[in-house]
Amino acid sequence: MDFDDYRHPGTGCVVPLPPGWQRLEDPPPGIAVIAREPEAPAGFRANLVVNVDELPDGLGLDGWQDESDRLLREELPSYYLLDREQIRLAGRPAVRRLAHHAGSDTGPVTMEQWAIAVGSTGFTLTASVATLAYDSLADVFAEIARQFRPGPTSDEEAAR
Amino acid sequence: MTIAFDTRTGRLRLDQETFDCLVAWASGATEPGPRLTELRDAGAIRNGAPHPAVWPGLQAVTEPVCRLHLASIDDDGQSRSGDGWIASNAAALLLDAPDDMRELVTVHPTFLPMAIARVVRLGPHPRPGSDPLHLPRVVYDGLFAPDQGVRRRAAEQLSAGDAGDPPLGDVVEQLVTGPWRLWAVTLTWTTPQGEPAAQAIQVVATDAGLCLVDTGGQDATMWPTTATRVWRRLTLLLPDEVRAP
Numbered sequence: 001m002d003f004d005d006y007r008h009p010g011t012g013c014v015v016p017l018p019p020g021w022q023r024l025e026d027p028p029p030g031i032a033v034i035a036r037e038p039e040a041p042a043g044f045r046a047n048l049v050v051n052v053d054e055l056p057d058g059l060g061l062d063g064w065q066d067e068s069d070r071l072l073r074e075e076l077p078s079y080y081l082l083d084r085e086q087i088r089l090a091g092r093p094a095v096r097r098l099a100h101h102a103g104s105d106t107g108p109v110t111m112e113q114w115a116i117a118v119g120s121t122g123f124t125l126t127a128s129v130a131t132l133a134y135d136s137l138a139d140v141f142a143e144i145a146r147q148f149r150p151g152p153t154s155d156e157e158a159a160r
Numbered sequence: 161m162t163i164a165f166d167t168r169t170g171r172l173r174l175d176q177e178t179f180d181c182l183v184a185w186a187s188g189a190t191e192p193g194p195r196l197t198e199l200r201d202a203g204a205i206r207n208g209a210p211h212p213a214v215w216p217g218l219q220a221v222t223e224p225v226c227r228l229h230l231a232s233i234d235d236d237g238q239s240r241s242g243d244g245w246i247a248s249n250a251a252a253l254l255l256d257a258p259d260d261m262r263e264l265v266t267v268h269p270t271f272l273p274m275a276i277a278r279v280v281r282l283g284p285h286p287r288p289g290s291d292p293l294h295l296p297r298v299v300y301d302g303l304f305a306p307d308q309g310v311r312r313r314a315a316e317q318l319s320a321g322d323a324g325d326p327p328l329g330d331v332v333e334q335l336v337t338g339p340w341r342l343w344a345v346t347l348t349w350t351t352p353q354g355e356p357a358a359q360a361i362q363v364v365a366t367d368a369g370l371c372l373v374d375t376g377g378q379d380a381t382m383w384p385t386t387a388t389r390v391w392r393r394l395t396l397l398l399p400d401e402v403r404a405p
Contacts, residue, residue, distance in 0.1 A: 080274065083387035084284040098388050100274050108270050110395070132270055132403060135392045 001140055003147060008032040011052050012151035013123055016144050021048070032123075044106050046129040046137055048144065052151075053122040061117040065095045068115065068124070076101035076111075090149055092116050100131065110134040114145045123150040163202040170213030172204050172264040173257055179264065186210060186218040217252030217266030221245040225401050226349040228253070228272075232280060235338030237306035242279065246272065246347070246402055255279060269402050273394040280343045280363070282391065288369025288384040291327035293318075300380035303335045304342055304364075311336045328382060334366035341365045342373070349399050361393045 003016030006023060010032065017023065017035045024034040036047035055064055073079050076099075083098040094116045102108045108131040115124045125148050127141040164173040174182070181193035182204070199205045210218050228244025228251075242255040251272050257263040267275050276282075295303075295318060302314025315336050318326050326332070334340055344362040351357050362373040364382065370390060371382040 078274075080277065081284065082277065082282060082391050085287070085386075098391060100277070102271065102274070107268075108274060110391070130270070131273055132395055132398065134395045138388075138392055 001143065003144065005147075006033055006035075008050070008151070011121070011123075013050060013052070014147075014149040015048065015050055015125070016147040017048065018140060018144075040130075044109060044128075044130040046127070046133065049124075049126045049128075050148075051122075051124040051126070053124070055117060055120050055122050057120075061093055061095060061115070064117060064122055065097075065115055068113075069097075072099065072101075076103075078102040082110075087114075089114055089116055089145060092118065092150075096145070108132075112138070112141050112145075114148065116150050118150045118152075121151065123148075163198050163204070165202040165204045165211070165214075167203055167211065167213060170211070170217070170266050172202075172214060173261050174199075174204075174264065175261055179254060179262060182210075183218065183221050187222050214264070214266060216250035217245075217264060220247040220250045220252045220266075223247060226347055226399055229346045229348075230255075230276065230279060230343070232341055232343035233304070235306075235308075235335075235340045244272075246398070248402055251275070253279075269398060272398060273391070276345055276394055276397075277391065280341070280345075281365075282387055282394075285365065285387055286367075286369045287386060288331050288366075288371060289328055290384060292384065293326055293328040293332070293371075293382045295326075295380055295382070297375070297378055297380055300375065303332065308336065308338070328369075328371065328384060330368035331364075331366050331371060331382070331384075334368045335364070339367065344373075345394075345397065347397050347399070349401065351399075352401065357399065359397050359399070361390070361397065363390055 004019055006015045006017050013032055015033050020038050021035045022038055027034045030051055032050040032052050034049050036045045078101055080100045082100060085096050087094050087096050094114055097113045099111045109128050110131045111126060111128045113124060113126045115122060125145055129137050163178060178195040181195040182199055184192035185196060204211050204214055224245035224247055226246040228246060230242035233239045240256045242253055244251060244253045246269055251267050251269045253265045253275060255263050299314050299317050302310050305311055315332050318332060342364045346358060346360040348358045364371050364373055370385050370387060372385045374381045
């Protein structure tokens with residue numbers, strides 16, 4: 001699949017978006033981009049969200065992600081962690097997780113997440129889809145994650 | 161035997177005989193059995209009808225599109241099984257519970273992958289490697305024997321050849337020492353053309369990783385896998401007749 005690259009002007013991160021997916025303008029603070037599929041054959045519209053967080057001093061990737069696990073359990077109804085692994089993404093250590101949650105307004109949702117820390121900035125790419133449609137988009141999500149580029153670090157900016 | 165019914169979740173704990181009585185009654189049997197009073201006392205039947213939290217599941221039991229069977233066995237020989245009935249708007253799972261009881265759980269079919277994942281405790285595991293392990297059926301049976309000594313001898317047979325260390329060495333060692341769980345889910349149904357159809361998945365979970373298990377032929381194969389790949393398989397189990405009624 002060919003993607004349409006979206007470059008977030010504030011952070012410089014590059015998010016490959018599937019053609020035809022709708023990007024929401026002016027997402028809330030802390031979110032670089034929200035995009036969702038134009039139609040929802042299974043009722044829930046698959047979507048991508050990129051969050052950008054400033055990490056507290058001394059909190060590395062693992063600590064940040066342990067805290068994310070706790071928050072996800074607390075905030076998402078019927079949250080269940082299916083998989084979690086350490087990988088490399090964009091040449092950096094990253095955490096990938098697969099989880100399931102279900103709300104009365106969403107139905108069962110499978111959520112795949114990739115988290116990268118760049119300096120003191122944390123980038124989280126979250127892909128969500130109706131659970132029975134997960135297999136049809138899993139490879140697309142994985143390719144989006146593979147092509148995702150977080151913003152440059154302040155050191156890299158200074159070197160330009 | 162005490163029937164327990166949670167009106168909030170619709171979970172109904174009962175023994176097999178009482179479940180059979182409930183199903184016979186829901187199917188319109190004139191003499192379904194002696195347990196109806198207890199079901200009424202528990203609240204699973206009220207005003208002459210099944211409780212709304214149970215009724216969709218009972219309808220799936222009496223008119224299923226698809227049948228499900230789940231079985232698991234642990235390294236200590238403890239086995240657990242479950243039966244399922246799936247229709248387009250509900251799925252009923254009847255799972256083994258302590259004290260020879262069974263638990264009836266009703267979910268929407270779209271929740272079935274998650275219900276299975278919870279029962280088999282699918283979750284993060286180490287990656288076990290990339291090469292599959294092909295093994296004679298007799299060795300495979302030995303690796304999953306309830307007796308640890310039998311499992312050890314089966315593992316030694318695997319490494320006795322002169323072809324070097326076999327794949328999945330850490331998984332095999334975990335099969336010997338435990339803990340592990342071997343589980344399988346099978347769905348069967350009849351296609352609109354009247355043909356029998358089935359989908360199945362069999363997985364062994366160890367602290368060294370997960371493997372898909374294929375025992376379809378004379379030999380067996382253990383394919384290294386991940387929880388993500390198992391989840392993808394679970395989301396594909398349902399037949400089209402249920403996915404798009």
